[in-house]
Amino acid sequence: MHSSDRREDVYSPEGLADRISEILKCPVTIEDSNHRLISYSKHEANVDDARVATIVRRKVPEKVINSLWENGVMAKLFESDEPVIVPPVDSVGLGQRIAVSVRKNQVILGFIWAQTNGDSADENMIQILKEAAQLAKNYLLQHQPRQRNSEESYKEFFWQLLSGNVRNKADIERQAKRFGIEFNGKLGVTLMEFGTDVTEMIERHAYYLTETLQQARVIFRLFDQNQLIMLTQLGTDKDSFHDFTADFIHKMEERLHIKPIKGAYGLTYDSPEHITNSYKQALKVLELKDQFPENLQGIHGYHDLGVFQFINEIHKIRTRDVYYNESLEKLKQYDRKHRSELLVSLKIFLECDCNVHKASQLLHIHINTLNYRLKRISEIGTIDLRNYNQKMTLYLDLLVDQMEMNHL
Structure with missing residues (x-):
């Protein structure tokens, strides 16, 4: 993209997607870091099933995301800001693509995907995508979810909930509004304990999963040494903390090849003042899994401990x-x-x-x-x-x- 280009075309994400598509002569989509659709170029012929499903659902289907991880594509996009050639995956309706991550420093903001339909990617195409990623960065930064007032105050409020220092429901809800958070539905604390030092790569992938897994919604999250502490919420009766925990562990082990990872969660409560109870219960699950590794293998929830709760x-x-x-x-x-x-x-x-x-x-x-x-x-x-x-x-x-x- 050169200075002579019509700059007004790229001020909006729709304009940027259309401009990239026009130059590369192929369909283009722009996603956020959670694989939610930000924009896509005008509909062309010969688009594949994965693109159609993404546009209809406004999000990349889970089976497509999984296939990209299995084929090593997502790992490359996380590790580098260089464009990546994506081979077709017929089983999920994904045609050939070239993709690039949009990032600020090491933080992934989103992705740009160009469906190349078998055409080879030359140096010009690669350079165009790299320039497009820089343009998309400014938009994605401006349109991220409302920024928290400060990272430290966010963590401080979460620790107050975990420790029980703030137990009055009205006070909790008043503070939560500062961060644009509403406590509705079933709330519980979920812990992930890593058997190794938490590197930047582990932290980045862990946060990525907290935003992409569907079985529960993560409201708060922070790392405390080798533990990821999350305040999780169930949205529907079909949601499951057990499935969320098991899926998180499976994907982290599969994608980063790190073991062991122990998962635990406490009871769920309708009111935020009981978050501290759920946190203590989740900690107890981890403690007991250390004491009785064989008996409690596969057990993550406090309510599944049975007599071990009182041992x-x-x-x-x-x-x-x-x-x-x-x-x-x-x-x-x-x-x-x-x-x-x-x-x-x-x-x-x-x-x-x-x-x-x-x-x-x-x-x-x-x-x-x-x-x-x-x-x-x-x-x-x-x-x-x-x-x-x-x-x-x-x-x-x-x-x-x-x-x-x-x-x-």
């Missing part, structure tokens, strides 16, 4: 009362003397909800062998395995024992 409190009571389970002590002594595995067999049996078929498979023994062990467990420990209350007590005491062993 630390039970442990404190047991320690205070110098309590021990006589039946388990008898089984421990028998195992030590005879080098048997009655205690571990009982634990697996209880964890399998007393299903002998499943428990025998996990123990890699014949079902008759397990039945014999259960008979000996009942005899040695004076245990009635038909008594639900007794079985629950045994299971809780086995978990307490496991905690103490982990602390050794």
Whole structure:
């Protein structure tokens, strides 16, 4: 684009898309960083299904975004401001493109896509797209969502909510208005804990996902060392914090090849004054996942913890009362003397909800062998395995024992 060009054409995003399209002689779309459609050039013939779907929905379809990540296109756009050749992906209706990211410093503001329909990209086309990205930057900066008054005051308000320093609903809503935020629907705190130092690349991709995943809406977000803390909101009954958490972890691991990432979320509340409760619950989920990694694998929500919600409190009571389970002590002594595995067999049996078929498979023994062990467990420990209350007590005491062993 040269100084002799009609500059008024590029003052609006529509004019810019049309001007790029006119010069390159191919369809052009401009998107924001969340893949929402900002503008597109006048409709031409031979446009592909992905472009049509994007225009109709005003957003790039999720399956197209996923395919671009799988083919390494999005990673290149995040890492460089150089235009990227995008090969066709027939399975999602995407024809050949050339794309460039629009950014200010390292912050992604949006993307420009030109559907080339098989034409090769020459140096002139690449240079035109780079110049177009600079022009689009000014518009996208002006039309970003209303800027927060300051990053520090934003974080300070979020920390006040998390710590419970502000609990009056009217005060919370008054402060929220400063940031253009309304607390409606189900609110909860979601945490992502990274098992590695959080680099600029991780932070950029994490923020990108908070804006593009559909299962929940992120209202507040900040990094605290290796934890991403988010205030999330459910918009409909179909939304799910579990799906949001699982999808976030899957995409971060798949795209950046980083592990482990632990996800957790607290209970949801209708009122913002309970955000601090949800935060404490999410922290407790992470703590318990560290203590019981096998038992709680795949568990993210506080409400899914079951008896694990109370295991630390039970442990404190047991320690205070110098309590021990006589039946388990008898089984421990028998195992030590005879080098048997009655205690571990009982634990697996209880964890399998007393299903002998499943428990025998996990123990890699014949079902008759397990039945014999259960008979000996009942005899040695004076245990009635038909008594639900007794079985629950045994299971809780086995978990307490496991905690103490982990602390050794």
